[in-house]
Amino acid sequence: MTAQHDPLTEAILAVCDRYDDVGGPEVAPATSYARARLTEPLRVAVVGRVKAGKSTLVNAIIGRKVAATADVECTKVVTQYRFGADEGATLHLSGGRPHIRVPLQDGMLPDRLPVPVDQISYAVVKLSSEPLRNLTLIDTPGLETTSAELEVVSRQSILGVGGVRQADAIIYLFRGKELADDVDFLREFRNVAGDVSSSGAIGVLSHADRYGSGPWGDDDSLVEATDRAAEMQLEHASDLAAVIPVAGRLAETAVTGVFTESHARTLARLRGLSEFQLQARENLDGVTIADVRQLSMLVGEYGLRYGREIAGGGASPVIDWMWEKSGVDQLHTLMRRHYVNRIPQLKAKQAMEQLERAAHNFSQRMPLRRMLSDARLAPALHPLEEVRAWELLSARPDEHELLGLVNRLLRGNTDQERVGLPPAADAAAVRTAALSAGDVVKQHLLAGDPSVTKSAAILTRSFAAINHRNSS
Numbered sequence: 400m401t402a403q404h405d406p407l408t409e410a411i412l413a414v415c416d417r418y419d420d421v422g423g424p425e426v427a428p429a430t431s432y433a434r435a436r437l438t439e440p441l442r443v444a445v446v447g448r449v450k451a452g453k454s455t456l457v458n459a460i461i462g463r464k465v466a467a468t469a470d471v472e473c474t475k476v477v478t479q480y481r482f483g484a485d486e487g488a489t490l491h492l493s494g495g496r497p498h499i500r501v502p503l504q505d506g507m508l509p510d511r512l513p514v515p516v517d518q519i520s521y522a523v524v525k526l527s528s529e530p531l532r533n534l535t536l537i538d539t540p541g542l543e544t545t546s547a548e549l550e551v552v553s554r555q556s557i558l559g560v561g562g563v564r565q566a567d568a569i570i571y572l573f574r575g576k577e578l579a580d581d582v583d584f585l586r587e588f589r590n591v592a593g594d595v596s597s598s599g600a601i602g603v604l605s606h607a608d609r610y611g612s613g614p615w616g617d618d619d620s621l622v623e624a625t626d627r628a629a630e631m632q633l634e635h636a637s638d639l640a641a642v643i644p645v646a647g648r649l650a651e652t653a654v655t656g657v658f659t660e661s662h663a664r665t666l667a668r669l670r671g672l673s674e675f676q677l678q679a680r681e682n683l684d685g686v687t688i689a690d691v692r693q694l695s696m697l698v699g700e701y702g703l704r705y706g707r708e709i710a711g712g713g714a715s716p717v718i719d720w721m722w723e724k725s726g727v728d729q730l731h732t733l734m735r736r737h738y739v740n741r742i743p744q745l746k747a748k749q750a751m752e753q754l755e756r757a758a759h760n761f762s763q764r765m766p767l768r769r770m771l772s773d774a775r776l777a778p779a780l781h782p783l784e785e786v787r788a789w790e791l792l793s794a795r796p797d798e799h800e801l802l803g804l805v806n807r808l809l810r811g812n813t814d815q816e817r818v819g820l821p822p823a824a825d826a827a828a829v830r831t832a833a834l835s836a837g838d839v840v841k842q843h844l845l846a847g848d849p850s851v852t853k854s855a856a857i858l859t860r861s862f863a864a865i866n867h868r869n870s871s
């Protein structure tokens with residue numbers, strides 16, 4: 400579906416036109432930016448602590464080694480990966496200075512940049528990789544960086560203009576146990592950026608192949624990570640739409656084509672070793688320690704332990720196994736469910752908030768703000784209110800009765816789907832279902848909890864509108 404044909408996008412474009420009418424020529428840059436953002440690919444920022452595995456995950460999603468990864472602090476500037484046939488990088492400097500074009504080095508942003516990193520607001524790397532046609536990925540420096548120089552840069556730039564503030568959605572990586580800092584940051588970006596809240600945020604428990612008792616422990620790390628992710632999902636319901644375990648390195652190795660038949664043969668030769676021998680790197684049956692180290696870099700200790708049995712079949716089954724174990728497929732599914740299927744909603748939300756923020760800078764700020772709040776009440780923008788209800792309800796510790804209703808409303812493409820009826824249901828049946836859903840909702844209008852009352856008010860309008868649309 401092109402953005403122009405989506406009713407919500409159309410409605411926001413109409414709001415942009417009105418913004419121009421009310422605000423006059425000085426608002427043109429704000430509206431042209433908002434229009435452009437509505438039609439470009441969704442922007443997803445990858446955020447988390449230093450060494451959480453953010454760049455590795457970016458590579459895994461793009462299917463190519465585009466971001467440098469290392470055991471030492473690595474990503475220094477916020478980097479947007481966008482689709483473009485003209486591959487290359489542009490550094491956007493702070494203070495409005497002109498951009499600087501830099502050639503890529505081995506397909507990546509060069510290690511040495513022509514200006515100090517604290518002068519760079521963000522970098523844009525254009526690549527002709529297919530996954531970027533529909534998705535712009537934003538890799539960010541780790542939170543709580545170790546060098547003082549980066550400390551200031553990172554928080555500002557991650558939250559700021561090139562980073563989360565400009566993202567339609569985020570992936571938040573936790574490495575192992577989440578720390579108070581992680582939770583603080585999630586809250587911080589909700590407050591400061593405001594643009595992306597729980598509906599657009601997916602949590603990833605990274606390094607899942609090393610989780611819990613570790614790759615050599617009695618329990619399977621991935622299973623332990625899956626259990627922990629499920630708990631985290633409940634604990635962070637107010638900040639994150641879901642939490643899943645991901646072993647990014649397995650995925651990166653699987654999709655970037657670095658795992659060869661020769662690696663598979665070496666890995667297969669480790670089958671006869673006991674776990675102790677392999678872990679301690681003793682009596683390696685003719686395989687050198689250097690070879691095992693190299694394999695471990697590619698498939699991790701988890702891959703050494705469990706992948707060697709599969710390696711007898713060659714590189715391809717190992718690659719399939721790593722991809723399957725990595726959890727990146729599930730991440731894609733979640734991203735489709737939470738982001739891609741809701742691009743118009745996420746983009747509309749972002750555009751409205753951007754226009755609201757920009758209004759403060761213009762002489763007609765009060766009329767602009769009034770126009771925007773009126774627009775929010777119009778039926779065409781009601782889906783945004785439904786997203787708000789979803790956020791309020793999913794932030795509650797319980798699985799509230801209304802949550803199921805709002806989920807269905809947001810996922811449904813037709814009124815039949817929105818009220819839970821089969822496609823063939825006629826208007827009368829839809830009306831009856833909308834009325835009875837409306838009755839359920841009304842019981843919550845006087846609930847003591849303001850988040851429930853507000854959601855119930857929003858859903859009352861949703862079902863009234865469905866009823867109205869289906870009345871002859």
Ligand SMILES: Nc1nc2c(ncn2[C@@H]2O[C@H](COP(=O)(O)OP(=O)(O)OP(=O)(O)O)[C@@H](O)[C@H]2O)c(=O)[nH]1
Binds near residue numbers: 647
């Ligand atoms: N075993 C294992 N190692 C991983 C995984 N993900 C990343 N790594 C490794 O962890 C190290 C850090 O990964 P990066 O992707 O550079 O982490 P980052 O969050 O981008 O780090 P900064 O940019 O410095 O904040 C690298 O050596 C990766 O190969 C994973 O899922 N499992």
Ligand SMILES: [Mg+2]
Binds near residue numbers: 473541
């Ligand atoms: Mg990085």
